[in-house]
Amino acid sequence: MTINCKGKLIDLTTPKVMGILNLTPDSFYDGGKYKNESQILTQVETMLKNEATFIDIGAYSSRPNAQHISETEELKRSLPIINLLTNTFPEIILSVDTFRSEVAKQAIEHGAALVNDISAGMLDKNMMQTVANLQVPYIMMHMKGTPQNMQEHTTYKNIMKALIFYFSERIAEAKKLGINDMIIDPGFGFxxxxxxxxxxxxxxxxxxxxDLPILAGVSRKSMIxxxxxxxxxxxxxxTTVLNTIALQKGAKILRVHDVKEATETIKLTAQLN
Structure with missing residues (x-):
């Protein structure tokens, strides 16, 4: 179970940690926390030292009822930081958290390695073709509606059947376009x-x-x-309790704010295998 990130094969047989770097002023937990380059570099260096395999950069807050921002603003927030991080940490594996194909394209061109899409291509009809053209790993999350109205869409006859149907459909579309490396995210809180x-x-x-790697993103969310x-x-x-359960149930990537604790969770849980 491997994915190819800029020519480097990442083996997900052993679960990995994805550290969250929010570049938004209004994210639910750490919005506005990293205001300048020094703070960003210090935080990312700490996450890398604590064995984060991926750093996920988000410049559009997707919390419930989040403020909508323009594509221009999203690019303005994210591209300089991608440049800063790839120049400072040449081996870094950056994931760009966006549902916009143009943001994904420019982020990859500036040095990001993966696209993390909360809508699995449902909010931008060009996203999947763009990812296929870029030939990068694609994280597809389950969500209905938009970040602004998603909590109005919580009716399911059987939620697990709904997720399996959704992912089967999105995976088939991605494969048809030529996307090779895919990861699924059940979208806790969405x-x-x-x-x-x-x-x-x-x-x-x-x-x-x-039959794809599962990413679990429960870090500090309202369900907790x-x-x-x-x-x-x-x-x-x-968060640590629920990450432990997610690992036991097959999660291969933990997307977290607190990398050290997640890394320890993976190491301890591995002793049960």
Whole structure:
């Protein structure tokens, strides 16, 4: 189970960590935290030292009811940081978190290695063809609607059947266009309420049927802090618990704010195999 990132084969047989770098002022946990190049470089250096395999750069907040920004603004936020990071850390493997094909294209041209799309091509009809042309790994997430209205779309007869059908359809489309390396993300918190998020986690292993690596992104999300009646700031312990369960159920990438704890979770969970 490998993916090719700029000629480097990443073996996902052993789970890997994807560190989150939000370049948005309004992300639910760390929005506006990294305001200048020095803070960004310090944070990324720490994540790399703590064994993050990937760094995921997001310049468009996809939290529920997030403010919509233009493509120009998204590029303005992301491209200089991609340049900064690839120049400072030549071996870095950057993922660009975007649903816009032009942002994906320019980010890859500036040195990013993967495209992480919250809509699996549903919000930009050119995205999949762009990824196919770029020949980079493609992370496809499950979501209904848009970040602005997704929490109005939480009705499912059987949520796991809905996810499997959705991914089967999106994978078939991606393969038809010539995308080779794919990863699926069930989209915790996207068009799902708290109970549905836990239902997906409980049955996460069912997604193995599509025979692709699974990415789990539960880090500090509301399914944790609403259940525990605390805040995203206090949700690290809860994140570690749910990451442990995700690994036991087959997750191959943990997308997290706290890399050190996720790396330790992977190392400890591996001792049970």
């Amino acid at each position: 068009a799902k309420n708290t109970a549905q998020n836990f239902e997906v986690l409980k049955h996460l292993e069912l997604l193995k049927i599509v 802090y609403k259940t525990l009646e605390n805040t995203a700031k206090d949700a690290l312990n809860g």
